[in-house]
Amino acid sequence: MIAMTTMRAIRLHAFGPAENLSYELTDTPVPAPGQVRIAVAAAGVHLLDTSLRQGIQGPPAPLPELPTIPGREVAGTVDALGPGTDPAWLGRTVVVHLGFAPGGYAQYAVADADRLHPVPPGLDPAEAVAMIGTGRTTLGILQFADLGPDSVALIPAAAGGIGTLLVQYAVNAGASVIALAGGPAKTARAAANGAHLALDYTDPGWADAVRAHHPGGATVLFDSVGGETARTALGLLAPGARHLVFGWSGGPLHLTDAERADLDARAITTQSVLGPAMLQRVGAPDPLRVLETRALAEAAAGRLRPALTRYPLAEAATAHRDLETRATTGKVVLEP
Known part of the structure; x- marks a missing residue:
């Protein structure tokens, strides 16, 4: 049994400006069956995150229920397993796109084990986060x-x-x-x-x-x-x-x-070229995973090198403001 503890996370209690992102203590998540818990080393910040924070529902993500921990892209080390999860994942450095389930702006996040990718040698967690979201979209566009x-x-x-x-x-x-x-x-x-x-x-x-x-x-x-x-x-x-x-x-x-x-x-x-058009062009049962795998391989081979703007987790509000005003370059990443 996994003991309940607390962690630091960014929480949103009301839709609105970046200042509504609060750095606070909350319960550490517990992985459900088939899930893992990840000690987060890097969390991606997407322009879509800024729209959802404002309460603007844009395709494809629905508005989250409040309060919420934003963030849909994380990389880090698997530190706990849910019931029935393959024990081979424990202790591995992984990266995952959480899909429509938020929770990335935190010290710990849970994810379905079947969505995980091992972080390739030579990539740090922030680079892996850039490729799992931004990289997969780029390769989808390039089709x-x-x-x-x-x-x-x-x-x-x-x-x-x-x-x-x-x-x-x-x-x-x-x-x-x-x-x-x-x-x-x-x-x-x-x-x-x-x-x-x-x-x-x-x-x-x-x-x-x-x-x-x-x-x-x-x-x-x-x-x-x-x-x-x-x-x-x-x-x-x-x-x-x-x-x-x-x-x-x-x-x-x-x-x-x-x-x-x-x-x-x-x-x-x-x-x-987003949405169904991109996914249909891949022509595979799980097109997003195909694009994620390709993106990580391109970075591991050195053919694609993501640019990064890094912020401490506690400065998520600043990261959102800078992203919205185009003051950043490359992929914006939070590091707990």
């Missing part, structure tokens, strides 16, 4: 891209968690990579990450720079931002290019009838 030496990839938010990995993958595939990021520090990070052209999208001349370097246009736009940045980027695409949509951090993209007609005339294909 639609078919990148090669003839590709010109235009990547906004190139210093973010997904953007960092997209730049690396595209460079490895031999594509020409145009990275967009906000401010000189993030632009420099994108250039250091391998982008052939790294531009500050807050500079009004960035589109002219793209035209000067690639007069034929980009062949694929990886769009996680929407808004005016996406509107401008669509005008830089070559005939027959693909517009892959997986976010709208800069606001919705509102096109005029004339702009839509122009895209049709240039045979630009726009596709939302």
